[in-house]
Amino acid sequence: MKKQEVPQDKGLAGEMREITYAMNDNGEYELVPSYGWEVKTVPLKQAWEEILEGVQEVLDKVHSGKLSPLAYHMAAHQMDVKLLAKYAGLSRFRVKHHLKPRGFKRLKPELLQRYAQVFELGPEELASVPSRINRSLSIDRE
Amino acid sequence: MEIDFKHSQTAHCESGVLSNLLAHHGIHLSEAMAFGIGAGLFFAYVPFIRVNNLPLTTFRSATGDIIRKNAKHLGVHLVRYRFKDPEEAMDALDRKLAQGVPVGCQTGGYWLPYFPEAYRFHFNMHNLVVYGRTGNEYAVSDPIFPEPVTISRKDLKKARFAQGALAPKGRMYFIQSVPDEVDLAGSIHAGIRKASRLMLKSPLPIIGIKGMHFLANRLAGWPRKLGRERALLCLGQVIRMQEEIGTGGGGFRFMYSAFLQEAAQVMDDGALARLSRELTRVGDRWREFAVLGARNCKGRASTRETFPVMAEIMQDCAERERAIYRDLLATV
Numbered sequence: 001m002k003k004q005e006v007p008q009d010k011g012l013a014g015e016m017r018e019i020t021y022a023m024n025d026n027g028e029y030e031l032v033p034s035y036g037w038e039v040k041t042v043p044l045k046q047a048w049e050e051i052l053e054g055v056q057e058v059l060d061k062v063h064s065g066k067l068s069p070l071a072y073h074m075a076a077h078q079m080d081v082k083l084l085a086k087y088a089g090l091s092r093f094r095v096k097h098h099l100k101p102r103g104f105k106r107l108k109p110e111l112l113q114r115y116a117q118v119f120e121l122g123p124e125e126l127a128s129v130p131s132r133i134n135r136s137l138s139i140d141r142e
Numbered sequence: 143m144e145i146d147f148k149h150s151q152t153a154h155c156e157s158g159v160l161s162n163l164l165a166h167h168g169i170h171l172s173e174a175m176a177f178g179i180g181a182g183l184f185f186a187y188v189p190f191i192r193v194n195n196l197p198l199t200t201f202r203s204a205t206g207d208i209i210r211k212n213a214k215h216l217g218v219h220l221v222r223y224r225f226k227d228p229e230e231a232m233d234a235l236d237r238k239l240a241q242g243v244p245v246g247c248q249t250g251g252y253w254l255p256y257f258p259e260a261y262r263f264h265f266n267m268h269n270l271v272v273y274g275r276t277g278n279e280y281a282v283s284d285p286i287f288p289e290p291v292t293i294s295r296k297d298l299k300k301a302r303f304a305q306g307a308l309a310p311k312g313r314m315y316f317i318q319s320v321p322d323e324v325d326l327a328g329s330i331h332a333g334i335r336k337a338s339r340l341m342l343k344s345p346l347p348i349i350g351i352k353g354m355h356f357l358a359n360r361l362a363g364w365p366r367k368l369g370r371e372r373a374l375l376c377l378g379q380v381i382r383m384q385e386e387i388g389t390g391g392g393g394f395r396f397m398y399s400a401f402l403q404e405a406a407q408v409m410d411d412g413a414l415a416r417l418s419r420e421l422t423r424v425g426d427r428w429r430e431f432a433v434l435g436a437r438n439c440k441g442r443a444s445t446r447e448t449f450p451v452m453a454e455i456m457q458d459c460a461e462r463e464r465a466i467y468r469d470l471l472a473t474v
Contacts, residue, residue, distance in 0.1 A: 001396060001429065021174070027419075028403065031152070043378030043379070043381045044386065078263065
């Protein structure tokens, strides 16, 4: 890659520039800052769409009473049962139980607190979910 | 308290952390040099390990390897710790900082608040240097960022004890001592030998040149086997691993070319300079693959820009790289 070919397409990193390796006119490598490249922004956005779609599905199930608010926070933090169980220091079985509205309702305050800490939320925040997800990272497919 | 530490922005976190740490101890190696001596160049397609539910493709060696191999090849005394208890891990960090020693830490990117939101995924292989503490704020040199940053004790602790695959478990490391003189030529040779052998001679079909052919064969059949949508997600993941923050472009191939170019000067070896130029062309070819891939993801590919065509490009990269590693092995 030549220095003048280093793409400067602003993507999802905002004003941040990353280092790329490119050649100057003398054929020597240089560290060239780049705002980004559309070619990699496309799959990054694609990955976010996939994540957000999943979060939306879970949120719908929370609203329809099939899943507990914990399920929403888990999905919104890109976690699965295995990872959340690790963070909360609980068994997967118990986490699964708390993902159901019944199990969540019966959560003792100290366990509620433990989950809240994982997501850095207050216990009340943990029990609430937004009406719809924040889609600031998604794109409309052209 | 802040240690006088020079932050330099680099492409990749691990080679960057190492280059910055070595400079602090008086050994001045560029990032590319650290990457090459640490035998960072690699390829593997590991379909049974999933990242975000998609098969893993990697263009670099396992995390921690670059640092370890550099220490070994250069004769630097590196000390590494892991911890069970987060408080203990933070106290150990504080003690080293109080002694005026900058400390490398492995962290989970998801919990680093200074990361752009779009890059906050659960990946636990992110390295940074902590070089000071004022109250509850730590001074951090994160080499993929242009300037040093600060992070609270709470956040740093969380990042050092991120959970999931390759959990850092509080991993920290620092340079204890450096030799009076380093054998640069010997280290370069050792690094080249290690990387080339692995790329050519791994018995596992998912690693090195064989791994590229393996992925290419699979990739050609993805749309048929997985359906268009899932195929595009898998393809997108390959492009991201190849081009996303940290590789310096072309799946680390340009960074390695820069290493070979520098090595050619150190050794006064024209063959290395020629191989550097050739690997640069392979890097460009990898980028062509990414361009085609992105066009497919956007639904703008022409009828000739199909998955089998992309697979052919990858196979071409594999064959060209095979010739390069063979020649590299012959020079060292």
